[in-house]
Amino acid sequence: MRILVTGGAGFIGSNLVDRLLADGHEVMAVDDLSGGDRDNLVAAARSPRFRLHEMDIREPALIGLVAEWKPEVICHLAAQISVRKSVADPVHDARLNVEGTASVLTAAHSGGTRKVVFASSVAVYGRPAVIPVPGDAAADPRSPYAASKLSAETYLAAFKALHGIDYTTLVLSNVYGPRQSPDGEAGVVAIFTDALLNGAPTVLYGDGAQTRDYIFVDDVVDGFALACGDAGGGRRFNLGTGVETTDRGLHTLVAEAAGAADEPDGAEVRPGDLPAMAVDPAPAFEGLGWRPQTDLATGLKATVDWARTRMAAR
Ligand SMILES: NC(=O)c1ccc[n+]([C@@H]2O[C@H](COP(=O)([O-])OP(=O)(O)OC[C@H]3O[C@@H](n4cnc5c(N)ncnc54)[C@H](O)[C@@H]3O)[C@@H](O)[C@H]2O)c1
Structure with a gap:
């Protein structure tokens, strides 16, 4: 199938691009390279089934691009990813994570996209009372980043109600692995x-x-690949190990x-x-057929x- 990956030049996005190409899909990455790196896509660029558009997801041109290419699924990972930056500049965070998501969903509607798979964060749980955090725990955003991710989640539900675009939200714990930048605060x-x-x-x-719950990027990418199918429609799942x-x-x-x-x-x-x-990943076992495969030492x-x-x- 045709899959668009926003943030496809980033750490998780580029690993996802490689995985989707290996699975035989046609893949387009949209990334403004503000945090990502072309070097992450060197292997992908060798495939005739891959293309990169250097573009901000908020550009109106995204709508025309998606209307023309008609991806069946959009994996939406492009974001402002730093809690500390969101505290220092909440407006910038909202512009990227809320306006950016509204722009991606509007483009999805214009392209007849069947499903959007969204990268949310455990930050939405705030200071949880129960650990591992159950999949149905209430959100308690305590930073602009958490608020913007949660807001983006609600936009997915709104676009499903309004236009029938299916979605799955993947709530990622602390992801690590090849291509993660040491320059940020999170990695x-x-x-x-x-x-x-x-x-x-x-x-x-x-x-x-x-303590934190470290999940290997290949396992996260597995979750996205599974969610690109029909599994988990209209639902959100924690992707972590629970450890x-x-x-x-x-x-x-x-x-x-x-x-x-x-x-x-x-x-x-x-x-x-x-x-x-x-976070407790158990609902994803049943709902997505997903399980983390990689122990921390490996x-x-x-x-x-x-x-x-x-x-x-x-
Ligand atoms: N890494 C983690 O532990 C973690 C945990 C929870 C959630 N997430 C989420 O996963 C997603 C990917 O995170 P990552 O760790 O790979 O970060 P990353 O910075 O490597 O990837 C984000 C990508 O988005 C691109 N981007 C940012 N703003 C853009 C814009 N306006 N238009 C187009 N592209 C833009 C950046 O250039 C970058 O390539 C993010 O949504 C993040 O919030 C990550």
Whole structure:
């Protein structure tokens, strides 16, 4: 089928593009390269079934592009992805994540798109009372980023009611893997990997007991590929492992994979940091036929190996 991936030059989007091409689909990526990188699409660009449009998803031209190409499915990943940036500039965040989603959905309508698969975030759960967070937990947005992702989710439901465009929302926990940038705040695996391979210091905030739910990018991409079919229509699913890993434990695992000393520096806990997070993925087992396949040590080894190869090539 024809599938459009917004944010297709980014970390998760480019891994998804590769997977969809391997599955035999025709794939178009739309990305303004504000955070993504053409280098992520070097392999994809060799396929005659792939094309990249360098375009902001808010441009009116997106409507004409989608009306003409008529993708059956749109995987919508283009976004402002930083909680801290959303706090510093909520208007910019809303423009990308709310206006951007409305623009993608309007284009989907113009192209007769059957389904939109959307990348939401566990940030929508705020400070959850129960961990792992159940799939039907109430949203409790505590940042402009969480509010804009939640708002985008409601636009999907509105466009389904209005125009019959089906959707699946995938609520992603902490995704890691090859092509994640170490420059942002979110990619702690990428940040530790980059520093430990370069002999640079690493920092743990607080006592290192904060937890997160790390999910390997190939598993996330599996979830998107499954959601491109008929499964999970009109529903939202947590994509995580349900397993909590402490910052301290993660550092040890990355240091082991990198062959580096496990000696992080300490720093004050950052205000607003969540003490714990993990999500219950069980509804996706039944609703999407999805299960995470990659244990953390295996995924970290693949991530460190990729970073090492990239460093050697530069
Ligand atoms: N990485 C994670 O742990 C995680 C967790 C939860 C949710 N998500 C969501 O998954 C999606 C992908 O995240 P990622 O980690 O791959 O980030 P990323 O920054 O690597 O990818 C986002 C891509 O969107 C593109 N983009 C941004 N604004 C755009 C615009 N206006 N028009 C066109 N393209 C634009 C960027 O250039 C980039 O290539 C995002 O929606 C993010 O909110 C990611």
